[in-house]
Amino acid sequence: MKIETLISADEIQGRIAELGKEIERDYGTKGEIVVVGVLKGAFMFMSDLVRHLNMPLRCDFLRVSSYDHDKNTGQVRMEFDLTQPIVGSDVLLVEDIVDSGNTLRYLLEHLHAKKPKSLKVASLLYKDTGKARKLVDYVCFNVPNKYVIGYGLDSEGLYRSLPFVGVFSK
Numbered sequence: 001m002k003i004e005t006l007i008s009a010d011e012i013q014g015r016i017a018e019l020g021k022e023i024e025r026d027y028g029t030k031g032e033i034v035v036v037g038v039l040k041g042a043f044m045f046m047s048d049l050v051r052h053l054n055m056p057l058r059c060d061f062l063r064v065s066s067y068d069h070d071k072n073t074g075q076v077r078m079e080f081d082l083t084q085p086i087v088g089s090d091v092l093l094v095e096d097i098v099d100s101g102n103t104l105r106y107l108l109e110h111l112h113a114k115k116p117k118s119l120k121v122a123s124l125l126y127k128d129t130g131k132a133r134k135l136v137d138y139v140c141f142n143v144p145n146k147y148v149i150g151y152g153l154d155s156e157g158l159y160r161s162l163p164f165v166g167v168f169s170k
């Protein structure tokens with residue numbers, strides 16, 4: 001199957017640099033923040049984003065699964081949780097893509113229970129279905145309602161290493 005580029009590597013890098021500036025403006029560059037990546041999909045976005053954040057920060061990760069054979073089952077399962085407490089911390093949750101918002105709602109509830117001082121969300125992609133935009137503070141790109149791959153996002157475990165975001169084409 002062919003892959004068509006939806007968002008090029010250059011566009012991604014340019015937008016992440018902009019987003020980094022926006023986040024710096026909002027948080028300032030003095031206070032410490034905790035950046036929490038949602039594995040596996042957000043690993044590439046998070047690693048590029050943190051290199052644009054000029055502030056003291058800690059990185060942590062958690063992992064959930066919400067898709068069963070590329071279909072949204074609506075069920076979210078915590079596979080592993082943060083390694084450090086976030087009580088009283090400014091937390092930035094980093095997602096690869098927000099679609100129905102089920103995963104994000106689950107994660108926000110889970111993280112709010114840990115009593116952070118603040119909790120914001122940055123997502124590389126937002127699928128323009130209009131249901132969960134209010135939950136996301138920073139979005140790099142809106143994408144159409146198609147299955148996207150690349151730049152961390154997979155199809156059955158493959159394609160995460162592509163430097164661009166693409167869709168399958170015939």
Ligand code: 5GP
Nearest residue numbers: 097098099100101102103146147148153154
């Ligand atoms: P939601 O719970 O918002 O419906 O879906 C969020 C999760 O589903 C994402 O973190 C991602 O793992 C997966 N997902 C949703 N849409 C896509 C897509 O188009 N491509 C890929 N590879 N994963 C997706």
